[in-house]
Amino acid sequence: MTRVAFIGIGAMGEPMVGNLLKKGQDVTIVKTRRPAPVDRLKELGAKVAQTAAEAAADADIAILCLPTSKEVEASVLGAQGLLAAMREGTVVLDCSTSDPASTRRLAGLFADRKVGFVDAGMTRGVAGAKQGTLAFFLGGIQEHIDRAMPALGAMGDTFVQVGPVSHGHTAKVISNVLSYATVALVNESLALGIRNGLDGKKLFDALMQGAQSKALEAFGPRILKSEYSPPRVTVDHVCDDMVMAHALAAKGKAPMCMLGTAESLYQLMAARGHGEADMAVIAELVPTLGKP
Numbered sequence: 007m008t009r010v011a012f013i014g015i016g017a018m019g020e021p022m023v024g025n026l027l028k029k030g031q032d033v034t035i036v037k038t039r040r041p042a043p044v045d046r047l048k049e050l051g052a053k054v055a056q057t058a059a060e061a062a063a064d065a066d067i068a069i070l071c072l073p074t075s076k077e078v079e080a081s082v083l084g085a086q087g088l089l090a091a092m093r094e095g096t097v098v099l100d101c102s103t104s105d106p107a108s109t110r111r112l113a114g115l116f117a118d119r120k121v122g123f124v125d126a127g128m129t130r131g132v133a134g135a136k137q138g139t140l141a142f143f144l145g146g147i148q149e150h151i152d153r154a155m156p157a158l159g160a161m162g163d164t165f166v167q168v169g170p171v172s173h174g175h176t177a178k179v180i181s182n183v184l185s186y187a188t189v190a191l192v193n194e195s196l197a198l199g200i201r202n203g204l205d206g207k208k209l210f211d212a213l214m215q216g217a218q219s220k221a222l223e224a225f226g227p228r229i230l231k232s233e234y235s236p237p238r239v240t241v242d243h244v245c246d247d248m249v250m251a252h253a254l255a256a257k258g259k260a261p262m263c264m265l266g267t268a269e270s271l272y273q274l275m276a277a278r279g280h281g282e283a284d285m286a287v288i289a290e291l292v293p294t295l296g297k298p
Contacts, residue, residue, distance in 0.1 A: 007030060007031065007032050008031050008032065008066050008067060008156045008157060009031075009032045009034075009064055009065050009066045009067075010026055010031050010032065010033045010034070010065060010066070010067050010068075010069060010157055011033075011034050011036075011055070011058070011061035011062040011065035011067070011068040011069070011088075012026070012033055012034070012035050012036070012052075012061070012068075012069045012071070013035075013036045013058050013061065013068065013069070013070050013071070013072065013081050013088075014036075014069075014070060014071035014072040014077070014081075014102070015035055015036075015038060015043045015044065015047060015071075016043075016071070016073075017132050017135075018071055018101075018128075018131075018132060018135045019071035019135075020043045020046070020047065021132070021135040021136040022069075022071060022101075022135050022140075022161045023035060023047050023050075023052060024047065024050055024136075025135075025138040025160050025161050026157060026160045026161065027047070027050045027051050027052060028050075028138075028160070029159075029160035031156070031157065031160060032053075033047075033051075033052045033053070034052065034053040034054070034055050034060075034061040034065065035047055035052050035053070035054055035055070035061065036054075036055055036056070036057065036058055036060075036061050036081075037054055037055065037056055057086040058081045058082075058086060058087055058088050058091070059085070059086045059087060059088065059090055059091035060086075060091075062088050062091040062092050062096075063091050065092070065096060066096055066097070066153075067096060067097045067098070067099055067153065067154060067157050068088050068092060068096070068097075068098045068099070069098075069099045069100075069101060069157060070082075070088075070098070070099070070100045070101060070102050071101045071102060072102040073102065073103065073243075074102065074103065074104065074105075074246060075102070075104045075105040075108035075109070077102070078100060078102050078104055078108065078112070079108060079112070082098075082112055082115075089112075089115055089116065089119065092116065092119065092121045093121075094119065094120040094121065095120065095121075095122075096121055096122070097121065097122035097123070097124060097150050097153045097154050098116055098121060098122065098123045098124070099124050099126055099154045099157060099158070100112075100123070100124070100125045100126065100175070101126045101127075101128050101142070102175075103127070103175070103178055103179070103182065103247065104125065104175045105175070105250050105253070106125075106172040106173075106175045106176045106179070106250070106254070107172075107253065109123075109125050109145075109171065109172040109175050110171060110172045113125075113146075113171040113172070122146070122147070122149065122150030122153060122154075123146060123150065123171055124144060124145065124146035124150050124151055124154050124171075124174070125144070125145040125146065125171060125172060125173070125174035125175045126142045126143065126144050126145075126154070126158065126174050127142070127143040127145075127174045127175050127176075127177055127178020127179075127181070128140045128141065128142050128143070128162065128178070129141050129143075129178070129181055130162075131238075134162070135161070138160065138161060138162065138163070139162060139163045139164075140161050140162035140163075140164075141162060141163075141164035141165075141166070142158060142161075142162050142164065142165050142166070142174070143166050143168050143173075143174040143175075143177035143178055143181070144158075144165055144166065144167045144168065144174050145168060145169055145170060145171050145172055145173035145174030145175065145176070145177075146170065146171050146174070147170070147171075148167075151167065176254060179247055179250045179251055179254065180251070180254070182247045183247055183248055183251045183265055183268075185220065185221050186239075186244045186247070186248070186268060186272065186285060187264055187265050187268035188219055188221035188222075189221045189225045189285055189286065189288070190267075190268040190271055190272075190288055191221075191268075192219075192221050192222050192225055192226055192229065193229050193286070193288055193289050193292075194292075195213065195217075196209060196210065196226065196229055196230065196289075197289070197292050206230045207230065210222070210226045210227065210230060213226070214226075224238070225238075225285070225286050228284060228286040229286045229289045232289065232290075233284070233286065234280075234283040234284040234286055234287040235283060235284060236284075237282065237283060237284035237285070238284055238285075239284065239285050240281060240282055240283065240284065240285065241272050241275050241276050241280050241281050241282070241283055241284075241285050241287060241288075242276060242281035242282065243285075244272045244285050245269070245272055245273055245276055245281075248265065248268075248269040248272065248273075251265060251269075252269075271288050271291060272285065272288060274291065275287055275288055275290070275291065
């Protein structure tokens with residue numbers, strides 16, 4: 007049985023912990039301001055700690071599932087953080103959407119303490135988290151990945167090893183911004199058809215046969231219905247990930263022509279006060295989804 011410390015029991019983290027418990031792992035979660043998920047996971051058998059350090063004191067692996075590097079660093083650094091508590095020979099698995107530069111820095115700090123670090127960008131969303139079918143992009147050395155596999159295998163079914171530490175998070179950022187840019191193109195394509203007299207629903211059905219994509223499938227109906235709440239991915243989150251993509255572009259001297267255009271659309275919606283809305287709200291930039 008693997009002893010797991012889990013930090014971050016949000017929409018993704020809670021079902022991930024549920025699957026770890028179902029697969030017989032010994033899981034300690036960190037108490038949050040929201041009591042409901044803590045209570046639900048306690049009923050499934052999770053233990054509860056007050057701090058990351060307390061949760062990690064006897065852990066074989068610590069899993070982070072947090073929104074950004076800011077929250078990751080807050081959980082790692084300081085007297086009550088993971089860095090002070092993880093024992094030699096243990097592993098940290100960061101499933102957050104993290105800045106690769108921050109990931110490399112934290113991995114170096116853990117390496118100084120002889121603690122392994124694997125960055126595990128993940129995809130397939132809440133549905134994948136609930137079903138235990140997440141796909142992970144793994145960055146790190148083989149020894150550390152092997153140690154993390156009992157936990158990874160309880161949460162997902164697809165594992166792509168993309169390179170050394172930080173490459174998993176790099177792949178995740180790229181995966182995210184590709185999806186965001188595609189949603190922007192989905193919006194323009196639906197608007198183009200409607201402006202030329204096509205029925206939006208019939209056009210969507212046709213595109214699903216000839217130009218199917220996850221972005222079209224997931225966000226096309228939301229765009230057609232002007233359904234922006236509750237958000238699947240907020241505009242603010244999109245903008246944050248685009249900033250990370252720009253940092254990667256600068257580091258690699260890579261062009262971002264198409265991504266840059268999509269980013270401008272999302273930034274405009276954020277400036278108009280739609281930061282907390284679903285990213286499908288970019289349809290409001292060109293209000294053509296009714297009559298042409």
